Amino acid sequence: MEMGSDPLSATIGTVLTRFRTMVRSVGARRGLLDGDLDEVMQEVRIRLWQAQKSGKEIETLGSSYMYQTATSAALDLLRRRRAKGGALTEELERGPELKASEPGPHDEAVASDLSRRIDAALDELPADRRVAVRFHLTGYNHTDIARALGWTEARARNLLYRGLTDLRRRLALMGVSPTETR
């Protein structure tokens, strides 16, 4: 039986669309590439199809089954990619959204220098604060930080606030300020 516009395909499509929206909303501001997600969803589609053939009712599959399947598909995708040389998915759609106008060489040099100085300041922080701040700057929240580091949310919040305070203090000592970088 092939995948087509039959009721089963429609059901799988609905389940996947719902799941994709959920996953995308989590990863949107954290560097998740739509291309990567699409590849994983395609793999999940195939696995759902195979699961149906083995007697599973697609509608009754819970979200934990979906997460488990997607995680396994994502791992396989990343392993395959690394084996081939680690090429990343190019994010063609995202570029124009992020930049109101094309930066010139001077803007790029300033941005790159600022980024290097932030990194240098971050490198001086204790590891736990540093990682909490890196998470925060990448768009993750207290809950994510707590989950990944096995901390309570209170601990994640406190280390993050301390890390940010340290970072600002170090940047000020280095003479780096927002006005200077404009």
Next chain:
Amino acid sequence: MSQPFDDDQLRAAYAPGKRRGPDCPTPDALLAAVRGEGVEAERLRVLDHALQCESCRSELALLHAVSDPGAAKAQRGSVLRRRAIPLALAATVLLAFGLARVFRPTDEILSERGGTSDVVLVSPANGNSVGDSVTFVWRPVTRALDYQLEVTDNEGTILSTTVTTDTTWRPGTPLPPGECRWWIIAHLDDRTERRSETWVLKAR
């Protein structure tokens, strides 16, 4: 003195620049770190790298988004429950007997908050001395559902805390003598929070 970076400016300026290299963690190591599995030092190492490496960062985002948040939440919930009860008991003991140094503070309750301050503190003024009776006052914040006030000693031990919808609060028991710090966290209707600066007060 120049204005410090706010969160948005830092985020905009932070651009991970490392490229794929031999020190990149395996996808399995990334997943374990995302799920909070393994030894903390190893997770910190893996995540510290992944968050600075352009290649690993997008892989981390993918694994984070597709791994089951429910399982971790349930696990964390039980950890929080286990910790919340002793903490509440400890806070009660401290409030009742004013023993500011009964237990050693942990990182979870040590607090030194500052930075961006959308919540404006009013009274007692920063550095002021107060007697037995003190009333904390702060300005209302737009869209705030409630406010959490915390008072700690200099080592971060919580001496007094409350959640209120009002913009004033008077502790039921006097603060123990000595220097303390206090601040407010406003919980907004969009589930974000705004925090005040930390102010110092001296209880007599």
